[in-house]
Amino acid sequence: MLGSSKGTRPAAALACVLMLLVTVAACGSSDKSEAGTDKPAASTDKAFPVTIAHKYGSTTVKSEPQRIVTVGLTDQDSVLALGKVPVGTTEWLGGYKGAVGPWAADKLGGAAVPTVLKDTGTGPQTEKIAALRPDLILAVYGGLTKAQYTTLSKFAPVVAQPKEYNDFGVPWQKQTEIIGKALGQEAKATSVVSGVEADFKAASAKNPAFAEAEAVMATPYEGIFVFGSQDPRSRVLTDLGFALPADLDKVIGDEFGANISKERTDLLDTDAIVWIAGDPAKDEAQLHKDALYGDLKVARQQREVYIEETADYGNSVSFVTVLSLPYMLDRLVPQLAAAVDGDPATKVPAPAA
Known part of the structure; x- marks a missing residue:
């Protein structure tokens, strides 16, 4: 990808x-x-x-x-x-x-x-x-x-x-x-940037739980590939108010992301995890078969957001541009809100059409 x-x-x-x-x-x-x-x-x-x-x-x-x-x-x-x-x-x-x-x-x-x-x-x-x-x-x-x-x-x-x-x-x-x-x-660049930043601020204000939660974005690519703090996808989470795992960049190094070893699966045990997946249903089932991941609280409580990477929504998540972000926020924010609402019974909804 x-x-x-x-x-x-x-x-x-x-x-x-x-x-x-x-x-x-x-x-x-x-x-x-x-x-x-x-x-x-x-x-x-x-x-x-x-x-x-x-x-x-x-x-x-x-x-x-x-x-x-x-x-x-x-x-x-x-x-x-x-x-x-x-x-x-x-x-x-x-x-x-x-x-x-x-x-x-x-x-x-x-x-x-x-x-x-x-x-x-x-x-x-x-x-x-x-x-x-x-x-x-x-x-x-x-x-x-x-x-x-x-x-x-x-x-x-x-x-x-x-x-x-x-x-x-x-x-x-x-x-x-x-x-x-x-x-x-x-001047126009400053204006369009300000407009999208206002969308982020509005989403954060509507969902104060984001500022008290930790999240991470990953993909099941050749194992588990996690995006670091310098990747635009991770910045979507931090711009919404989420914190990233404390050791994330230490493990990844000077890259936008990296595959992590099974010993560092703990990095995924956050309040919410966004998976950019090739086949969401298949990838979710495969991930949960792995005891190291399946036993994590985030997995047991199903505080996971699965996004099909080849769909328009998934492409907008990877693009992270001044034009793709409003499109993405309309879909991602409700899913993240459900993931961190404190009720394990809440199911993460399907993205908006």
Whole structure:
């Protein structure tokens, strides 16, 4: 379920790229090129140029971008929330048209559906990205290597993942703010972030039990994979008021998540646990067969939330973006409220349609 941009480089395609380099030179690297020059009527030059720091230094966007490619696996949602439609997106989950989930589809308006860059195993699809003639490449929610960053910078300014977070660990607020700055939409980014933060505050106020409870998010992937405090999924829980297990990051290390040993199954014995499961009924039965897990209080009292990872709801939980979060909160909050209501007889309801 965890992805990265991937691609291949056959000789013929690479030859095409070399020719494309000539035609896209105007896009160039962040140090040498201008972005697109055709600006919509509502735009302003006052926001540009902007310089954005990231893991590999900094990138300057000289003018308002018009042909945006998102290499970051969820960056398209921030772009759409800010009124732009990417020309290219990178597919991660769901197999959605244009790699745009149902929580974001209305933001396309009448624009062309983005070209989808597939995830094939060896990094960004360089040739396809070049063919899209981008004037900005976003890789904020991602894990670009230095070599990949350098290659992509030949085509357009590249905004890589911020250095202060793990790869694939940038908070949704920071992701939206970074992309807002790159698009010259800092004020709008602040506004849409504030709107979603207000949704979290309202949910927390309505459910004060969240602030007195501990929770964790996990998936039965090759055993038990638990998400750490730097993963956006875990931040959903803490933003709602929950505490995470005290030893969680100590066990996981400097990663967004990790498989835990059976000896550390105790990390799961929280007031509520959210399972992102391939087959919820099957996975629940399998987990409860394991005495180490089945004997935990959280399991015995069925304070578990099972979410089908390939359903729209499950995809929204993994996306954790400014557009997917309201969709997700409508479904997750009632389930968590039932899990921590103090009555073991309360069944966690099915998610809202």
